[in-house]
Amino acid sequence: xxxxxxxxxxxxxxxxxxxxxxxxxxxxxxxxxxxxxxxxxxxxxxxxxxxxxxxxxxxxxxxxxxxxxxxxxxxxxxxxxxxxxxxxxxxxxxxxxxxxxxxxxxxxxxxxxxxxxxxxxxxxxxxxxxxxxxxxxxxxxxxxxxxxxxxxxxxxxxxxxxxxxxxxxxxxxxxxxxxxxxxxxxxxxxxxxxxxxxxxxxxxxxx
Numbered sequence: 254x255x256x257x258x259x260x261x262x263x264x265x266x267x268x269x270x271x272x273x274x275x276x277x278x279x280x281x282x283x284x285x286x287x288x289x290x291x292x293x294x295x296x297x298x299x300x301x302x303x304x305x306x307x308x309x310x311x312x313x314x315x316x317x318x319x320x321x322x323x324x325x326x327x328x329x330x331x332x333x334x335x336x337x338x339x340x341x342x343x344x345x346x347x348x349x350x351x352x353x354x355x356x357x358x359x360x361x362x363x364x365x366x367x368x369x370x371x372x373x374x375x376x377x378x379x380x381x382x383x384x385x386x387x388x389x390x391x392x393x394x395x396x397x398x399x400x401x402x403x404x405x406x407x408x409x410x411x412x413x414x415x416x417x418x419x420x421x422x423x424x425x426x427x428x429x430x431x432x433x434x435x436x437x438x439x440x441x442x443x444x445x446x447x448x449x450x451x452x453x454x455x456x457x458x459x460x
Contacts, residue, residue, distance in 0.1 A: 276390055276458065277315065278314065278315055278316070278318070278380055278389060278390050279312060279313045279314045279315045279380075280312075280313050280458050280459070280460050281310060281311070281312055281313075281458070281459050281460070282310070282311040282313075282459070282460055283308075283309070283310055283311075283376070283396055283459060284307075284308065284309040284310075284311075285298070285306070285307070285308055285396060285397055286306055286307050287307065287309070290396070290459075291459075291460075292459060292460075293394075293459060295395050295396065295397065295398055296396065296397040296398070297397070297398050297399075297400070298397060298399055298400070299399075299400045299401075299402060300363050300399055300400070300401055300402065300406075301363075301401075301402050301404045301405060301406040302362075302363060302364065302365045302368055302401065302402070302403070302404065302405045302406060303362050303363070303364075303405055303406040303410055304362060304363065304406035304408075305335060305360050305361065305362050305406075305408075305410050306360070306361060306362075306397075307358060307359065307360050307361070308324065308358070308359050308361065308374065308376070308396050308397065309356060309357070309358040309359075310322070310356070310357045310358075310376055310378075310396075311354055311355070311356050311357075312354070312355050312356075312357070312378070313353065313354045313355075314350060314351075314352050314353060314354075314355065314380075315352055316352055316382070317349060317350065317351055317352060317382075317383055318349075318350050318380045318381065318382060318383075318389075319346075319347065319348050319349060319350070319380070319381040319382075319383065320345075320346070320347045320350055320355070320378065320379070320380060321344050321345070321346055321347075321378065321379040321380075321381075321391075322338070322339070322344070322345045322347075322357050322376070322377070322378045322379075323339060323342065323343065323344045323345065323376070323377040323378075324337075324339070324341060324342075324359050324361065324374065324375070324376060324377075324396075325341070325342050325374075325375050325376075325377055325393075326341075326342075326372055326373060326374055326375060327372065327373065329366055329367070330342075330364055330366055331363065331364060331366050331367045331372045331401075332361050332362065332363055332364065332374060333361065333362050333364055334359050334360070334361055335360050335361065335362055335410055336359065336360040337357075337358060337359030337360060337361075338357055338358075338359070339359075341361070345357070349383065361374065362406070362410055363399060363401045367401050368401050368402065368403045369401070369402070369403050370400075370401060371398060371399065371400045371401070372398075372399055372401065373395040373397070373398050373399070374395065374396050374397045374398075374399055375393050375394065375395050375396065376393065376394060376395075376396050377391075377392075377393040378391060378392060378393075379391035394459075
């Protein structure tokens with residue numbers, strides 16, 4: 254089973270180079286642990302179970318837009334978000350973002366579900382223009398192809414609920430406001446993850 258996932262993961266990485274296209278809606282810069290991933294480069298870390306790492310996506314929009322974003326994988330609970338705008342495999346919905354740069358950052362840990370194997374961490378997005386129900390553009394790509402060891406991380410890592418409570422106490426309002434949009438959340442599986450890459454609509458260029 255893990256060998257099959259490894260082959261599928263490598264296939265996903267190869268497809269990233271095939272489906273990229275320019276888009277009039279904006280561009281994307283991607284970071285792993287605060288280091289930019291130029292072009293279509295994918296981070297390939299080796300991580301312990303529970304070892305935190307950061308992924309950041311800076312989206313530059315050319316016009317007012319409604320955004321849906323998500324960090325995801327191949328359908329399993331291979332990762333857990335401990336800090337960020339949304340939980341793993343859950344969609345963050347933001348209405349009426351102005352033109353310009355918008356940053357989405359997550360701190361993530363690998364679980365023990367895929368210890369001893371390698372698995373991709375993907376970023377999914379959808380952009381709707383104001384008043385439009387159909388997406389103007391959507392896509393998905395791999396940020397990091399993670400090898401997860403059988404060792405456990407020994408440092409302390411906060412839970413997502415702890416981080417959410419801290420954000421709420423400092424902001425004075427719930428951190429999860431406008432964070433869910435069930436009707437637009439994609440249902441991910443091994444098949445849909447590949448299909449999303451092959452049939453992507455106008456993927457933003459990564460600079």
